[in-house]
Each structure stands twice: as structure tokens, then as C-alpha cells.
Amino acid sequence: MTLLELRDVAAFYGPVQVLEDVSLSVPEGGAVGILGANGAGKTTTLRAISGSVKARGEILFDGKSLIGKRPDQIxxxxxxxxxxGxxxxxxxxxxxxxxxxxxLRRDTRxxxxxxxxxxxxxxxxRDRIRSQGSALSGGEQQMLAISRAIMAGPRLMLLDEASLGLAPSTAATVYSAIARLRKESGIAMVVVEQNATLAFTVVESATVLETGRNVLTGPTEQLKGMDEIRRAYLGG
Ligand SMILES: Nc1ncnc2c1ncn2[C@@H]1O[C@H](COP(=O)(O)OP(=O)(O)OP(=O)(O)O)[C@@H](O)[C@H]1O
Ligand SMILES: [Mg+2]
Structure with missing residues (x-):
């Protein structure tokens, strides 16, 4: 069953349109990647889903339209x-x-x-449980941000560049935890990444955005084999 479906989504910052028509389909419990260069519209796509930017088109979550809903409702x-960040x-x-x-949860146990x-x-x-957020390293802050999302008990998690600014070994640690979470929890995910090597450790399929449009969508195994993906996103 499809959990999240975007069809021809446009999005705007004030009068400025930054998504033209973005489509995306996330199965229940599945994980889909969004790749693309700086400014392609990856973050805006996540904001359109979570209701923090004005969007048009169709965004269906569990069959219900999210268009026009507030972020807290979503x-x-x-x-x-x-x-x-x-x-x-x-x-x-x-x-x-x-x-x-x-x-929002009442199930205290x-x-x-x-x-x-x-x-x-x-x-x-666990070692930093009493530390203030401001005292954490970048990697620990990323771990905390993901954990806070887990604590909401979601059916879908939107991850925006979880590897950004982290040392390669820390980014790898964060992504292996995301992969484990995905296996164990059944939480569906939309994974935005510029580092496709990391994204591909988690997602089954991905779409590439360019200036607010999908230019390529396919299963991870197929994308890995494509020259343009290798050159632009896999460093070879
Ligand atoms: N608050 C804003 N107001 C106006 N324009 C914005 C705003 N945020 C982003 N944009 C513009 O929207 C376009 C898409 O930006 P977006 O942040 O979605 O890209 P991105 O793919 O996430 O890029 P990056 O990889 O750099 O994070 C860019 O042209 C950007 O300049
Ligand atoms: Mg971004």
C-alpha cells in the first residue's frame, strides 16, 4: 500500500515558485531517496510534505490530502x-x-x-543524557534530532541531509543507525541526501531533482549502475 503520494507538486516562497512538478511515492514501511544538487528543491519538497511551505498539486498521506493543513496537524x-540543520x-x-x-503521546510506558x-x-x-543540546557535537545533535523524531512515534520520517557537516565516520555511524531503525521499526522514510552512497544504504528507490522537477526516478540498484548518477553523486 502507498503511504505517501506526491503528484505534480508545486511550491512557493511568497510569489517565487521553486517546485514545478515533483512526484514521489513512498510505500508503507518503504524508504525513498531524493537526490539533487544545491538548490534543486529537496528541502522544499520535505517542507511541502510537512506543511511549512505553500504547496499546490496533490499530497496524499494514507489517502488523506495534506494540502492546506498546518504543520502541527500534519x-x-x-x-x-x-x-x-x-x-x-x-x-x-x-x-x-x-x-x-x-x-503528543499519552502511552507513557x-x-x-x-x-x-x-x-x-x-x-x-546515553553518555550525554544530562548534557544540554548546545553542548553536543554536530554528530550528537544529528543523533538527537533523529531520536526526537522517533519519540513522536511517526509512521513516516522525513530526513534532510543527515550527513551534512559530519566527519565521514560519524556520517557512516548515523546512516547505519538509520538503516537499523528502518529494519526494526517499519517507519517509512523520505531520505534527502547529497551523499548518494549513504542514501543508497537505506533506500530502495530514489528520485533525482533538478530545478524543482524529477529528472530521473528508479530502484536503487538501477540508479547505482547509471553513469550520470555515478559521476554526479557517487564520486566516480
Ligand atoms: N525561504 C526561502 N525563500 C525564498 N527562496 C528560497 C527559500 N528557501 C529556499 N529557497 C530557494 O528555493 C530553491 C530550492 O531550495 P531548497 O532549499 O529546496 O534546495 P535543496 O535542494 O534543499 O538545496 P541544498 O542541497 O542546498 O540544501 C533554491 O533556489 C533556493 O534558493
Ligand atoms: Mg536542502
Whole structure:
């Protein structure tokens, strides 16, 4: 079953149109990548889904239209956005950030289990549980941002350049945790990345955006074999 479907989505910052017509289909429990150069519209596509930019066209989540809904309404439907630049709360501790992620949930026992799951997924966070967000390294902040999204108990997670600004070994650690989360949780994912090598460790298919349009969409195995993908996104 399809969980998320975008058809011919356009998006605007004020009068300026930055998405022309973007389409995307994410199966229940599946993971789809969005690749593309700087300014291609990857972040804007995630913002269109999570309701933080004005969009037209069709965006269906579990059969319901998201167009015109507010970000808080969309989050409440089960979509967690891990934004570019992470957006963790710097004055709160790691534990408090995790609790904030779960603020809509009433299932306290499951919330406690999920905190434990996050600390197991990212042992670095367990060591920093009482540290303030502002005292964390870039990698730890990324781990916390993902964990906070997990704490919302989503059906779909939107990940925006989780590897950005991280040392290669830290980026690899973060992506192996994302791959594990995906296997264990059944949370569907939209994975925005400029680093296709990392994205391809998680997603089954991907689309390439150029100036607000899909230019290429296919299964990961097929994309890996294409010269233009290798040259532009796989460093060879
Ligand atoms: N707040 C904004 N106001 C006006 N234009 C914006 C705004 N944010 C982004 N844009 C423009 O929209 C286009 C798409 O930007 P977007 O951030 O979606 O690209 P991206 O693919 O995520 O790029 P990057 O890889 O650099 O993160 C760009 O031309 C950008 O300049
Ligand atoms: Mg971006």
C-alpha cells in the first residue's frame, strides 16, 4: 500500500515558485531517496510534505490530502520532520529533548521504551543524557534530532541531509543507525541526501531533482549502475 503520494507538486516562497512538478511515492514501511544538487528543491519538497511551505498539486498521506493543513496537524497524523540543520533545543538536556519529541503521546510506558530504544540506537546520547543540546557535537545533535523524531512515534520520517557537516565516520555511524531503525521499526522514510552512497544504504528507490522537477526516478540498484548518477553523486 502507498503511504505517501506526491503528484505534480508545486511550491512557493511568497510569489517565487521553486517546485514545478515533483512526484514521489513512498510505500508503507518503504524508504525513498531524493537526490539533487544545491538548490534543486529537496528541502522544499520535505517542507511541502510537512506543511511549512505553500504547496499546490496533490499530497496524499494514507489517502488523506495534506494540502492546506498546518504543520502541527500534519505532525499529528504521524509525519516527523528532521530538518536540515537539525533543530534540536539547545537549552534543554538530551532527555528533555526526547520528552519534547513525545509531547503528543499519552502511552507513557511505550514512551519510556522508546527513549531506551533511542539510547540503544545511539549510545553516544546515553553518555550525554544530562548534557544540554548546545553542548553536543554536530554528530550528537544529528543523533538527537533523529531520536526526537522517533519519540513522536511517526509512521513516516522525513530526513534532510543527515550527513551534512559530519566527519565521514560519524556520517557512516548515523546512516547505519538509520538503516537499523528502518529494519526494526517499519517507519517509512523520505531520505534527502547529497551523499548518494549513504542514501543508497537505506533506500530502495530514489528520485533525482533538478530545478524543482524529477529528472530521473528508479530502484536503487538501477540508479547505482547509471553513469550520470555515478559521476554526479557517487564520486566516480
Ligand atoms: N525561504 C526561502 N525563500 C525564498 N527562496 C528560497 C527559500 N528557501 C529556499 N529557497 C530557494 O528555493 C530553491 C530550492 O531550495 P531548497 O532549499 O529546496 O534546495 P535543496 O535542494 O534543499 O538545496 P541544498 O542541497 O542546498 O540544501 C533554491 O533556489 C533556493 O534558493
Ligand atoms: Mg536542502
Amino acid at each position: 505532525a499529528a497524523l504521524g509525519i516527523a520532520h528532521v530538518p536540515e 537539525r533543530g534540536t533545543l539547545s537549552d534543554l538536556t538530551v532527555r528533555e529533548n526526547l520528552r519534547v519529541g513525545a509531547y 511505550k514512551v519510556a521504551e522508546d527513549i531506551e530504544y533511542c539510547l540503544d540506537l545511539f549510545p553516544n546520547l
